[in-house]
Amino acid sequence: EAQVTQNPRYLITVTGKKLTVTCSQNMNHEYMSWYRQDPGLGLRQIYYSMNVEVTDKGDVPEGYKVSRKEKRNFPLILESPSPNQTSLYFCASSFMGAQDTGELFFGEGSRLTVL
Amino acid sequence: AQSVTQLGSHVSVSEGALVLLRCNYSSSVPPYLFWYVQYPNQGLQLLLKYTSAATLVKGINGFEAEFKKSETSFHLTKPSAHMSDAAEYFCAVSDGGATNKLIFGTGTLLAVQP
Numbered sequence: 001e002a003q004v005t006q007n008p009r010y011l012i013t014v015t016g017k018k019l020t021v022t023c024s025q026n027m028n029h030e031y032m033s034w035y036r037q038d039p040g041l042g043l044r045q046i047y048y049s050m051n052v053e054v055t056d057k058g059d060v061p062e063g064y065k066v067s068r069k070e071k072r073n074f075p076l077i078l079e080s081p082s083p084n085q086t087s088l089y090f091c092a093s094s095f096m097g098a099q100d101t102g103e104l105f106f107g108e109g110s111r112l113t114v115l
Numbered sequence: 116a117q118s119v120t121q122l123g124s125h126v127s128v129s130e131g132a133l134v135l136l137r138c139n140y141s142s143s144v145p146p147y148l149f150w151y152v153q154y155p156n157q158g159l160q161l162l163l164k165y166t167s168a169a170t171l172v173k174g175i176n177g178f179e180a181e182f183k184k185s186e187t188s189f190h191l192t193k194p195s196a197h198m199s200d201a202a203e204y205f206c207a208v209s210d211g212g213a214t215n216k217l218i219f220g221t222g223t224l225l226a227v228q229p
Contacts, residue, residue: 033217092217107158
């Protein structure tokens with residue numbers, strides 16, 4: 001089954017304790033991206049990657065890191081989480097290319113609470 | 116720069132009534148437009164997409180949307196609401212293969228009253 005898998009789905013942590021949210025897709029997509037969803041703000045892009053070893057900042061990258069060592073994986077790293085990073089996080093992927101529309105396939109989401 | 120505006124953060128309809136969720140976009144290039152739905156505690160699921168093939172787009176669960184370039188709109192409709200349609204709906208715009216970036220609206224929460 002084609003899917004984007006995120007882990008953990010729920011996490012409560014404390015300020016300053018490093019954490020990683022993993023994301024894996026099995027559709028051989030070149031493009032992967034992280035979004036955060038906050039009430040009244042919709043989804044905002046954190047980072048994206050157009051291929052292995054190619055990553056770039058989205059609209060709200062502060063406090064986050066990513067890596068793309070393999071095509072299928074795109075982990076999101078919070079080196080020193082703060083309460084303003086409490087949010088619902090989504091990983092998404094898609095094909096890339098002139099014929100593609102940008103349609104994204106989403107994971108189930110990871111709800112993070114930073115105390 | 117591309118953007119989308121969803122008018123109405125909350126919409127409430129009666130079961131069986133018409134559903135109309137509004138979306139206006141801004142784009143300097145021919146856009147690709149999407150509607151996604153998010154059910155409680157779930158990820159986003161594609162409802163339908165406009166890719167310039169036809170201005171009236173039909174999606175899943177009886178939803179459809181019409182691309183109107185003159186009005187820069189892509190409103191989502193369904194003739195008869197079901198209780199199961201209660202969810203949050205997001206409109207999004209992309210420039211496709213150039214950057215693949217999807218820009219989302221702030222969402223509309225649809226409530227369906229019995």
